[in-house]
Amino acid sequence: MCICEHLLFSRRHTERAYYFNAEGRVPMKMIDFSTSFLLVVVSILLLSDVSAADSTQWKLPDGALARLGKGGIYDVGYFRDGSWFAVASSIGIWIYDAHTGEEIALLNEQKDSIFCIAFAPDGTVFASGGDAGRIFLWDAHTGQHKRALTGHTNGVTSLAFSPDGKTLASVSYDTTVRLWDVQSGELLKTLTGHTGYIHCVTFSPDGNILASGGGAMDEKLLLWDAHTGELLRTVTESIGMINSLAYSADGKMLASGSDDETVRVWDTHTAELLHTLRGHTWFVASVAFSNDGQTLVSGSEDGSIFVWNPQTGELVNALMDHPERVHSVAYSPDGQTLVSVGRSEICLWDVRTGELLKMLTGYRGFPGNVAYASDGDRLASAASEGIQMWDLNTMQHLQTFIPDKASHKENLVYSVAFAPNGVTVASGGRGGIHLWDARSGLHLRSWWGAGHPRGHPRAHVKYSPDGGTLAIARRNNTIFLADVRTGEIKQSLVVGAVANKVSTEITAIAYSPDGHLIAGGSNDNRVYLWNVETGRLARILVGHTDRILSVTFSPDGATIVSGSWRNGTIRLWDPYTGQLLRTLPSDTSRIYALAYSPDGKILASTYSHGTVGLWNPHTGELLRTLSGHTSSVNGIAYSPDGKVLVSSSYDGTVLLWDLTALAFNQ
Incomplete structure (x- = not known):
């Protein structure tokens, strides 16, 4: 795979071009426009096997093969001449051509x-x-x-x-x-x-x-x-939390956007409140005046963008096609274009007509866990906007499975799992438990849909090894076993209350490789093991001092591993005797996920400070630490052949690590 690439970018309306190198494609020097054609030809000849816009390869951390997703978006702003705009994201600053929508650089x-x-x-x-x-x-x-x-x-x-x-x-x-x-x-x-x-x-x-x-x-x-x-x-005076402020160009008005769903316009000389603008149905995240002061735009977490006359308080236009929550809005310097950003999309609008000119995608909401298909060619990642499906041969996003297309609030998916045969994929999140056709995206079945009292954003799902049963944990004291074919709840595995009378919540689940045992990590610091055939509680593993967010079995089923949240403790147990086999050295960071390599030789753990630890589970030695995420790593999965490790992070990206090229401590 070629990681170096070159891009020649000619800025519109100028006779200048910028030469970018591949490792971030930052402008290195200005060149005469007369040489641009030659450089384009040379670039094409040298790099015919690499897309010039393949941002999956930009500024990767050591050991990574690719990055899926560009992070999550927080803010946006135009360069002074309006040719480019910058997007503040969870992994750095993305620079775009404002006219073509092409990515120019990543500054991280x-x-x-x-x-x-x-x-x-x-x-x-x-x-x-x-x-x-x-x-x-x-x-x-x-x-x-x-x-x-x-x-x-x-x-x-x-x-x-x-x-x-x-x-x-x-x-x-x-x-x-x-x-x-x-x-x-x-x-x-x-x-x-x-x-x-x-x-x-x-x-x-x-x-x-x-x-x-x-x-x-x-x-x-x-x-x-x-x-x-x-x-x-x-x-x-009753203004709520203020998310955004903007002055008009003449300085006579100050606008504020608040959590109380309103925009307020103030007279800056008298401090008099001129208007309270209503119409949004959720937080107002961003406000901006046009350069001429004739219009005021507001963007809301409800996905709406309103254009107002700030003098009269009249609503001039409503742009309702933004696909998700709006985090930030900005006018182009010439006032003709408006850019709005949500968590995972960038929209460019014609200010005069309200027409959506372009929608730029590739950003992702906060991912939960990840799952490989058994063929190793597809990856599913849980995210705030649904399930993201990826083609790992092309590193391209295939489609998004959305639990509730009518709601921005019910699409957060925390857990995702592929059936062993790769035919179906299951998801658990705020909008309930869902079963999908993994190829077509056809929605097959739901359990406890949106609004159900058992709904919880951190729901967990796991297939049994034979694929016939789906284990469901909804952050209460029960694991439900559902028949994948019929949807029937076949069995309920229940835990009692803990000593302090707070109801126990199952916070992680795992099947043993033979399907005879199912483990549930809990908020009472214990791991519960059930016999699946009888439904009886087999044993309780006690020793952690904080809640357990991850459990997994070794491929041979001889070991179960549990990870504690606050104190970073990893414990290895014999699932049949309950004996504590080993405790891995404590990390001060929280542990979110654990996974064994298919051959059982490496145990991967993920942490809240953005790293992945690779351990020898037999000796307890830390072999390698993978660094590259900017926020907590929530999910981890090995490819079926064990050559690639995938990590998903709250920074909105999924990183693929080449384990065959990494050096390990021996």
Whole structure:
């Protein structure tokens, strides 16, 4: 597989071209347009076996074969000339051609989930804020990282440049507003006044006022003197959590979007509330004024985008075709195009007509676990928008199985499992338990659909080794065994209450390879083992000191492994005697998933700090740690031949690791 690739990109309306290298395709140098045709020809000849837009190969961590999905989206913003726009994602910053929708680059040097981006008024610099509390400044012409600004102690949620571009304002979950010197990176001021999370910040057009909006445990709009840091005004009157703020270009109006489903427009001179705009049915996540101040756009978690006349409060247009929750909206510099982003889609709209011009996909919501088909050619990943099906020969997304197409709220899938013969696939999540034809996507059956009292987003499903039974755990004290062919619940395996009278919840399930035993990890720190034939509880494994989120059997059935959540403990047990065989060294991170290689020689464990541990289960030695995700790794699966390991992460990506090429500690 060729990982290096070259791309020549000619920017519209200019006689310039940028040459990109493959390992991130960051602009390396400017070249004369007269050479562009030659470079295109050379690139095609050299790289005819690799797609120029194959972003599955960009900036992979060591040992990875491919990346499925581009992460989840948080924010979006245009470059000053409108030719490109940037998308802040959970794995870095994606740069797009605003006219063609083609990916240009991935900037992931920050190694964080990127929550927010902002562009300097002169277009030379842009800033990104991440979940680790760091801020990076980037050269907007070259894509090179200039410097890191450190000081926040929690995730940076919003950024804004002053109109003269000399100062950068940042707000954070750490409850502070900070002002930075863009040229030197020096921290100028730390403003305190919020009592909880801060979601947004913006400068007035004249640069004199800084507005910040509070989220949970705060719910205040604060206005500051941008030069002295003095708190000028506090607005608290029933505004709810503020998610977004925007000034009109003339500075006369300030708009806010809140969790109470409203947009508010304020007179900045009198602080009078001019309008409360209603119509959204869920949180308003983003607001933005057009450059001429004639329209105000708002995007909501209900998937709607409204265009308003801010002078009158009249609704001008409603864009209702966004496929999911809207996280951020931005006008193009010329005001003709609107870009909106959800968790996994980017939409470009014609502002005048409301027409959807383009929809860019490839992003994924937060994945749960993953499952290989028995042929090794297909992969299913659980995600917030349903089941994602992948062709592993082409690394292409095939389709999405959606539990409830009418609802954004009921499609979260936490657990997914392929039948041993690969014919059907089962899912468990907020919208219930579902059975699908794995090839066509035809929905075959449901148990406890959306809205059922037994519904829970962290439901678990497992097929029996013969494929005839589906084990279902709905985060209560029961494992249900359902007949796959008829849908009948054949058996219920029940646990009693724990000593503190809190009902036990089954949080993980696994079948023994021979199908005679089924294990259930629980929130009472125990592993329960049932005899499937009799339905009787065979034994209880006691020793963990926190809830258990993963259990698995070794391929020979001689060992059962359990992973504890908070303290990172992995324990290996004899399932027939209950004897503790080994405890693997504790990690301070939470354990989410465990999987044996098909030959039983390697045990993989996943952690909340974004890594995968590979262990020798017979000696307890840590063989290798795989790093590359930016958030917790929720799922793990081996290919049937054991050559590839797949990890799925809360960062919205699935990584495929080449185990044959990795060096292991011996």
